[in-house]
Amino acid sequence: MTLKKRIFLLFFLSAFIPFISIFAISYYTIDSIFANKIDDGIRSNLQQVTSSLENSITNLNHVTQQLSYSGTLGKKLDEVLKPSSNIFELIETRDELKSELNVVTFTNPNIGLTLYYFQDDGSTQFGNFPIKDRFAPESLPVLSKAYGITYYGPHVSMNRFDDQLVLSAMRKVKLPQRDDAYIYVESGFHLAQDILGYNQYKGDVSHLILDGEGNIVYSEIPEAMKVGENFSNLSKGAASDGIARDHHWFRQDSTQNWSVVSVISQAKYQQEKNQWLLQILLVALFFLGFTVFLAWLLWKMVYKPLGLFHSEINEMSQNPQTAGSQTRTQIPEFDFLLGEFSNMQHQIGDLFKEVQQKEKIRADLEVEKLLYQINPHFLMNTLDTVHWLAVMNGQGEIDRLVQSLNKLLYYNLGKLGQVSTMEEEIDALRQYLILxxxxxxxxxxxxxxxxxxxxxxxxxxxxxxxxxxxxxxxxxxxxxxxxxxxxxxxxxxxxxxxxxxxxxxxxxxxxxxxxxxxxxxxxxxxxxxxxxxxxxxxxxxxxxxxxxxxxxxxxxxxxxxxxxxxxxxx
The missing domain is CATH 3.30.565.10 (Histidine kinase-like ATPase, C-terminal domain)
Structure with a gap:
């Protein structure tokens, strides 16, 4: 390592070792603080979202239970659906049913569209709002099923005048006359958006909702994690948190056999730490610049004598047999080294003569080696002549012997220990075995x-x-x-x-x-x-x-x- 490099390295280490030590301790401490702050904020927000969704689904369960056959409304629905000859009683019963339906929905502000659905003919009745062109519950994302009721994950409302996200539930109504009747209930206006949009963490957090088997039924980031994908495969089986497709995720399981996952991109997750790290790097660059400046000042102090010494070395390397220069640097250490180089120059001249003599000897050995190779080639050519004489005189055994010996000798021309291939080695072995x-x-x-x-x-x-x-x-x-x-x-x-x-x-x-x-x-x-x-x-x-x-x-x-x-x- 040159003196220049040593000077720069010395200044660099003296300035940066304390700084790096402080930086490492600060980084791990602040990294831990930021990580705990971010994780705790996201987990708290996730717990609140999960709890709100559970309450909404529980409320849907209570409402569908009220409107099923076991309740008063269910019995009135059975009377309405029975054939009756008294049209006035039928109209009165329908009015009473609608009135009680309105009471149930008005007393539950978190309830939106409510209707009865008849699966066989696909018809609906007693809806409190107009529905879209076709009511198709089979197209909705199933969140979970339990005790005869099906819960659907966030989806666009079936209400003709509402395109907001809602949660919904559909329960089978036990009627003596019909086996295809269901009560369908949606959550109220903006309820799902308010729950999923709740963000105590104040960061860019998205949500996924999973069914009991881990399949995604709702995704706020479909470009990265699509509806229908199995989240367990994306998260590689991790239970509560991890990284999947460049996103940090945190999972909260519900007692209702579904889960909510909060997802944040790694870039957003690291944003606060990156800002702090950028400030530290700017300080580090300042220290580096100051260190380089000090090293440059010290280098200038010894640059002139080093330059003189370098020029003397170049002159000696280009013409080592010339006499040494008498240039002096007025620095005792450098003058001593120049004197030693002058003595070395005379030794180099002697070495040149010795190398020339050795090169002559090596050339002679190459010629001698070539002469030694002539004899095997002469023997191979002679054996080739014997081979053709044996062929001409019908001596098959001699021909076979000579051919094998010739091939083995040809293979033997390579020095022992040189690389061959296994195929060539096996072929030479076969010739040896023939002999x-x-x-x-x-x-x-x-x-x-x-x-x-x-x-x-x-x-x-x-x-x-x-x-x-x-x-x-x-x-x-x-x-x-x-x-x-x-x-x-x-x-x-x-x-x-x-x-x-x-x-x-x-x-x-x-x-x-x-x-x-x-x-x-x-x-x-x-x-x-x-x-x-x-x-x-x-x-x-x-x-x-x-x-x-x-x-x-x-x-x-x-x-x-x-x-x-x-x-x-x-």
């Missing part, structure tokens, strides 16, 4: 199964051949088999099993730790120790090599590799 099956004087079976999805996974070269070579070396005989399975799960799993003579724990330990390859009997002689070291170099502790063997039964080798794709180093 061994021709060479050995006993028959053995090799079964290779690999999922299609593992073929392009990168793996280090020559990790399969030493594992299979181990099976051939340790006790495989006539009717022997080697089973190779390559599968992909979260890791790349390679399982090699044989039915050979098996090995003891001592033999397994010697194979894993013997760095001298055992190539007296078979194959490339790379050895299990190579595989173990290669896994350690390529994967660290993420790869596993597990060997299980039992004398007289066989050996099982499990190789577990992480799948890293292009992350495996070449």
């Amino acid at each position: 061994q099956q021709i060479r050995y004087d006993f028959e053995f079976d090799v079964r290779i199964s690999a999922d299609e999805q593992v073929l392009q996974i990168p793996v280090p070269r020559f990790i399969l051949q030493p594992l299979v070579e181990n099976s051939l070396y340790h006790g495989l005989s006539d009717e022997g088999f080697i089973q190779i399975e390559v599968t992909r799960k979260e890791t790349l799993n390679i399982m090699i099993q044989d039915n050979g003579a098996g090995m003891t724990e001592e033999v397994i330990e010697r194979l894993l730790n013997n760095r001298v390859p055992e190539h007296k009997k078979v194959g490339m002689g790379i050895g299990l120790n190579y595989v173990q070291r290669m896994l350690k170099a390529q994967y660290g502790d993420q790869a596993q090599l597990v060997i299980e063997s039992e004398l007289g039964t066989g050996t099982s080798i499990l190789l577990i590799l992480p799948i890293k794709g292009e992350d495996i180093s070449a």
Whole structure:
């Protein structure tokens, strides 16, 4: 870190650590105060709205009970609906029924439209107000049902002269003559608006009304939460409060099997806290500006000597073999450093000569490496000639042997440890097995199964051949088999099993730790120790090599590799 950055950092920390500490304490304290204030205000308002709605629905229940068959009005309705030959008595009874209906509605100022509804023919009678074109209670949002009465959530009034929101209830009237009669009662003018518009919190709060199953039957914010949606799904099962669709919500359940939810957008919810936070940020910006100004003043005090020192360093870096400058800054510390750089300049010249000599040696090694690669290519070309001679003379076994050896040598031209694909590794293994099956004087079976999805996974070269070579070396005989399975799960799993003579724990330990390859009997002689070291170099502790063997039964080798794709180093 440069001196300039250190100066700025020092001033920044000295000014802002106390400020940040005070800010953090104040923020959490005021945040808690604001949150409690907002939450308590909304909950109090929600409780008042719920209580008012409960009272209104209870009042509707009492009125419908008065107008049902169990009351006087219900009995008069039964008389009106009976066939009668005395028209004057019928008219008198109807007048009495209307009069008593008016008394009930006038003595209940919170009651609006009241009428009897006959479901079979869809007709209405004795309404105290004209109704809209068609009375259709089935289209109203059902809030709850209990004891033969249905309560409807806020909806537009059926009164022709009123488009306000109302609550309503419809109860079946038990008449001996008719089974389709219902009494329908709405709440009074502006009652629902006054209840839902009550806002003790004084904030921008909206309301939802839910039925007993949590479905929204009334919503003041249909753009965010629509009627018909299940609120439990939106709130992820929370019981009393939470966040849903960028809105804070608070829920109050009614004993009448419905609920009211108060909803406020997060922006409105955070508005007061954001205003306070903005003031704090303005103060923080002022402190930051003042701190930067002080740091700039201190920087100017040392800028000139630092500039001279920087120019000397640039000149040395562009021409390190030139003599050092005698410029002095009159600051002992800087003058001492310039003297040290002059000495370093002479050392850099010596290093340049050493690097040039090493580059010449490296170039010679590249030429020597190229010469070493000529011999394998010459051998491959010669084997290719032998292959065609064998084809021309009908020597199929020799042809097969030469082709497999040629392919294996071509694969071997890559350095051990370089990345290959599982498909290339399996193909090289097959060529190796062809050579061994021709060479050995006993028959053995090799079964290779690999999922299609593992073929392009990168793996280090020559990790399969030493594992299979181990099976051939340790006790495989006539009717022997080697089973190779390559599968992909979260890791790349390679399982090699044989039915050979098996090995003891001592033999397994010697194979894993013997760095001298055992190539007296078979194959490339790379050895299990190579595989173990290669896994350690390529994967660290993420790869596993597990060997299980039992004398007289066989050996099982499990190789577990992480799948890293292009992350495996070449």
